[in-house]
Amino acid sequence: MLLTKRQTLFLVVICLLASKVQRLPSLISTDLGRHGYFVFLIMGMIDFVMLLLCLGFNKLAGKTTTYELTQKTGGAFYSKLIFLLFAIYFLFNSILPYEAVHDLFGNILFDHLSWPLYSVVLGLTIFFIASKGLKNMGRLAEVFFYIIVLSFLMLLILGASTSNLRLTLPVCDIDGELLVQICFKYNIWFGDFIIIYMFVGKIKQDDGSLGWPVAVAILVATLVLTFAYMVFYGLYQEISGEQNSLISAISQFALLGLDIGRVDWFLVLFFQFAAVISSSTYLLLASKCFLAVFLGEEKASDKADIKRKKLVCFYVVLTLLTALIYFLDIFIFKSNQEGVALMASFTKWLGVAVVFVLPVILLITASVFAKKRKKQEKNLQNRFKNLSFLKNSKKTTKASVLLEKKLRKLEGGEK
Amino acid sequence: MKKIIMFFKKRSWLLILIACLIFIPQSFSYQAKLNMRVVVTGIGIDKSGDDSYEVTAQVIIPSPGSESGGTSARLDFISEEGSSVAEGIQKIAYKIGKEAGLSHTDFIMIGETMLSDNIVPVLDYFARDDQVSPALALLVCKGKAKDMIEKTKNLELSVGLGLRKVFLNKQSSLNGLVTPVNNFIADSYGISKTTLISGISISPEGEEEEPKESDVISSDPSTGSGGNSSTGSGGTTPSKSTSEHSDLPGGNQNGSSSGSSTSGDQSSSGSGGGSQGGGQGSSGGGQSSSGGEEKNARIKFYNDIYYFKDGKHVGTLNTEEEILGYFFQSSKSTNGEFKVSGVTCDILEDATIGLQFSNKKSETKVSFENGKPVLKFTITIGSLRTLEILNKAKRNVFVYSKQNKDMSKAINKAVREEITEDIQLAFEKAKTDNVDIFHIGELAYQTKTKEWKKYYDEFGENYLKDCKVEVEVKVSNFN
Numbered sequence: 001m002l003l004t005k006r007q008t009l010f011l012v013v014i015c016l017l018a019s020k021v022q023r024l025p026s027l028i029s030t031d032l033g034r035h036g037y038f039v040f041l042i043m044g045m046i047d048f049v050m051l052l053l054c055l056g057f058n059k060l061a062g063k064t065t066t067y068e069l070t071q072k073t074g075g076a077f078y079s080k081l082i083f084l085l086f087a088i089y090f091l092f093n094s095i096l097p098y099e100a101v102h103d104l105f106g107n108i109l110f111d112h113l114s115w116p117l118y119s120v121v122l123g124l125t126i127f128f129i130a131s132k133g134l135k136n137m138g139r140l141a142e143v144f145f146y147i148i149v150l151s152f153l154m155l156l157i158l159g160a161s162t163s164n165l166r167l168t169l170p171v172c173d174i175d176g177e178l179l180v181q182i183c184f185k186y187n188i189w190f191g192d193f194i195i196i197y198m199f200v201g202k203i204k205q206d207d208g209s210l211g212w213p214v215a216v217a218i219l220v221a222t223l224v225l226t227f228a229y230m231v232f233y234g235l236y237q238e239i240s241g242e243q244n245s246l247i248s249a250i251s252q253f254a255l256l257g258l259d260i261g262r263v264d265w266f267l268v269l270f271f272q273f274a275a276v277i278s279s280s281t282y283l284l285l286a287s288k289c290f291l292a293v294f295l296g297e298e299k300a301s302d303k304a305d306i307k308r309k310k311l312v313c314f315y316v317v318l319t320l321l322t323a324l325i326y327f328l329d330i331f332i333f334k335s336n337q338e339g340v341a342l343m344a345s346f347t348k349w350l351g352v353a354v355v356f357v358l359p360v361i362l363l364i365t366a367s368v369f370a371k372k373r374k375k376q377e378k379n380l381q382n383r384f385k386n387l388s389f390l391k392n393s394k395k396t397t398k399a400s401v402l403l404e405k406k407l408r409k410l411e412g413g414e415k
Numbered sequence: 416m417k418k419i420i421m422f423f424k425k426r427s428w429l430l431i432l433i434a435c436l437i438f439i440p441q442s443f444s445y446q447a448k449l450n451m452r453v454v455v456t457g458i459g460i461d462k463s464g465d466d467s468y469e470v471t472a473q474v475i476i477p478s479p480g481s482e483s484g485g486t487s488a489r490l491d492f493i494s495e496e497g498s499s500v501a502e503g504i505q506k507i508a509y510k511i512g513k514e515a516g517l518s519h520t521d522f523i524m525i526g527e528t529m530l531s532d533n534i535v536p537v538l539d540y541f542a543r544d545d546q547v548s549p550a551l552a553l554l555v556c557k558g559k560a561k562d563m564i565e566k567t568k569n570l571e572l573s574v575g576l577g578l579r580k581v582f583l584n585k586q587s588s589l590n591g592l593v594t595p596v597n598n599f600i601a602d603s604y605g606i607s608k609t610t611l612i613s614g615i616s617i618s619p620e621g622e623e624e625e626p627k628e629s630d631v632i633s634s635d636p637s638t639g640s641g642g643n644s645s646t647g648s649g650g651t652t653p654s655k656s657t658s659e660h661s662d663l664p665g666g667n668q669n670g671s672s673s674g675s676s677t678s679g680d681q682s683s684s685g686s687g688g689g690s691q692g693g694g695q696g697s698s699g700g701g702q703s704s705s706g707g708e709e710k711n712a713r714i715k716f717y718n719d720i721y722y723f724k725d726g727k728h729v730g731t732l733n734t735e736e737e738i739l740g741y742f743f744q745s746s747k748s749t750n751g752e753f754k755v756s757g758v759t760c761d762i763l764e765d766a767t768i769g770l771q772f773s774n775k776k777s778e779t780k781v782s783f784e785n786g787k788p789v790l791k792f793t794i795t796i797g798s799l800r801t802l803e804i805l806n807k808a809k810r811n812v813f814v815y816s817k818q819n820k821d822m823s824k825a826i827n828k829a830v831r832e833e834i835t836e837d838i839q840l841a842f843e844k845a846k847t848d849n850v851d852i853f854h855i856g857e858l859a860y861q862t863k864t865k866e867w868k869k870y871y872d873e874f875g876e877n878y879l880k881d882c883k884v885e886v887e888v889k890v891s892n893f894n
């Protein structure tokens with residue numbers, strides 16, 4: 001087992017926060033203005049509903065990983081297809097927080113920064129973090145979670161103290177059609193719960209009840225993010241589109257009376273840990289998914305040479321993906337505004353497929369798997385019963401011993 | 416792969432060396448970049464021709480060996496003309512041979528020559544530049560911004576550099592307004608299209624600057640001011656408080672209290688400190704040791720409030736009553752002093768009472784009566800204290816009795832009447848220019864959308880005609 005439930009929860013929340021409070025509010029405000037918070041609310045609620053499907057999947061899967069489950073149910077091609085979709089989705093999601101860090105350092109903090117050079121540092125950082133594996137990622141999330149969340153909340157409080165929330169009124173004159181279009185356009189920024197599929201079967205003491213803490217966390221985060229947008233718009237109104245990053249912009253008016261400058265920048269920088277962790281997490285998961293597509297998932301039962309081969313391939317894939325992210329950042333996202341618009345237009349259908357369609361398909365797959373397993377269990381039990389007379393006669397066969405072992409294994413899996 | 420990892424693990428110094436070789440050469444040029452940057456702390460903008468602007472930058476030049484917070488730095492002023500603000504700033508940077516760093520810019524001073532046109536396009540540069548803080552404070556001065564900004568060198572250094580902070584303190588104590596540039600631009604696109612900017616006037620202590628007729632430009636009549644521009648020549652009458660009420664708390668601080676609040680310690684009690692200190696109010700703004708120069712300039716206490724519609728200047732609130740009327744309804748002004756006159760009761764006869772209040776809260780609500788918007792202010796004064804009483808009646812020791820209910824009642828009543836009257840004065844003044852300074856349009860649209868739409872369909876841009884303002888004043892604790 002690699003992750004604890006707490007680590008899973010922390011990773012999900014960090015990934016959820018990381019990219020949504022950077023450039024996204026500015027993009028949404030350009031189209032929707034004061035009604036932009038509906039995007040966060042609606043997409044957050046959709047994520048919550050889909051999360052419930054994901055948690056249902058987790059419960060039905062038990063100790064089986066997603067790859068194993070899909071492979072056993074739908075075959076190798078089916079599992080590889082799903083993991084290919086995951087891989088591409090995670091890769092794009094890795095770019096978003098990477099761009100957020102680029103935006104902050106390249107455009108806001110420094111006016112003359114050689115970003116192609118400093119991007120190497122960022123690339124190496126996310127490569128290094130991702131190379132350490134899921135266990136270390138979980139520990140990293142545990143270490144930084146509180147400082148990230150506290151920084152975010154403090155910035156939000158500072159912003160709320162000077163914001164005029166009335167400017168988000170009225171609600172009734174909203175353009176419903178435009179709202180749906182914008183939700184659809186920027187859906188790649190949401191759906192962070194999808195990473196839970198990669199943790200299924202790898203969580204310690206998970207009796208399928210990862211459940212309510214994650215659900216509550218996503219619900220609370222949705223409401224907080226909705227409020228954050230309202231604070232942002234209440235400060236900047238029609239000029240919200242000019243602000244590159246919500247997280248660095250909302251506290252601008254709060255500490256003007258201080259003689260010591262903008263100390264809130266510390267909080268902004270602490271929060272950026274979330275962007276680095278999020279980018280690394282998605283990069284790691286993308287690499288794992290690509291590896292699963294070509295070589296299958298890592299198993300404890302793999303022989304040593306296969307394990308080494310998979311490890312080498314993992315590092316190769318990780319290096320290639322990191323390089324890809326680096327070059328996408330340098331060339332496609334040279335102009336952040338256009339790069340983001342391009343990405344949004346390119347990935348909207350992928351987002352729909354992965355966030356809205358895949359959880360339903362996977363839940364059905366998990367139900368089929370669970371039924372199959374139950375049936376298998378029953379068959380084994382019946383076969384064991386038939387052989388039980390041998391046990392009574394103190395004459396055990398190899399077959400009965402094997403059967404008994406299998407039965408015990410199945411029973412242990414269900415628990 | 417393992418061998419490579421083991422190699423670097425054993426020779427971690429190699430990684431450090433590689434990092435140093437990459438980053439240290441980069442940092443060499445950063446030192447040079449810091450030296451090649453000049454910090455612009457304020458900007459003044461004047462119109463110098465049909466399509467050209469004169470931009471004046473207030474820059475801070477640290478003296479060798481000066482420390483942070485020390486007074487040995489000095490202010491310098493560089494002016495250049497350009498067809499736009501951006502060009503002007505570029506030319507300034509070219510002139511001094513350094514890059515103009517705008518991230519520490521505190522304020523923008525707009526000269527009177529700019530007020531004849533829409534200033535929103537002029538300020539566009541500051542809304543877009545990522546380096547510039549959106550909280551940049553806007554100020555309007557009579558005459559040329561270049562001349563006024565140069566007077567900041569006669570203020571104490573921390574005041575001259577930090578006008579925004581000074582005005583933030585003034586805003587909380589009823590004698591200044593901070594309008595961030597982003598808010599100015601955003602509000603000009605609202606329903607009322609109204610924004611307000613504080614004036615600023617710096618003059619040597621004891622000297623009040625009279626507006627010169629030739630420098631003053633009247634507003635554009637097409638904005639609906641009805642020709643009743645308060646910036647017409649001679650129209651800007653000096654605030655009453657400056658000449659008539661020099662003995663009273665509110666009027667005793669022409670410019671001095673702002674100087675005294677500069678240390679930042681006195682903040683909202685800047686005016687309180689001035690009132691109690693009387694002539695000592697100038698103590699905080701006393702001589703600075705910078706270069707041995709005497710810093711004897713002061714910022715005027717009650718500064719005019721310029722109101723704009725659609726980015727164009729329309730009129731000014733320039734009497735003490737009008738200015739106080741605006742601040743009484745503002746939720747950002749929470750404490751200060753004012754006076755009430757003509758108070759009469761059993762022991763008072765036509766008395767003038769100086770009062771200090773704190774914890775003022777202001778709530779605003781819009782309702783519709785007979786289809787017409789009514790803006791209701793509920794002003795709650797947390798604590799009200801009598802500072803002094805100038806009584807025309809015979810001397811009576813009971814004037815010092817706080818338990819005298821009649822006197823308390825009379826003063827309370829006078830306070831309510833004064834506040835209501837001042838707010839109405841400010842509203843009516845702007846109403847004659849068809850300027851919605853209290854943003855009734857926005858409030859009505861936000862909270863009573865249906866009724867507002869119906870009303871607006873009928874009256875359009877002249878919606879202010881039938882708008883009313885009601886004021887309710889509550890005093891929680893009167894000493």
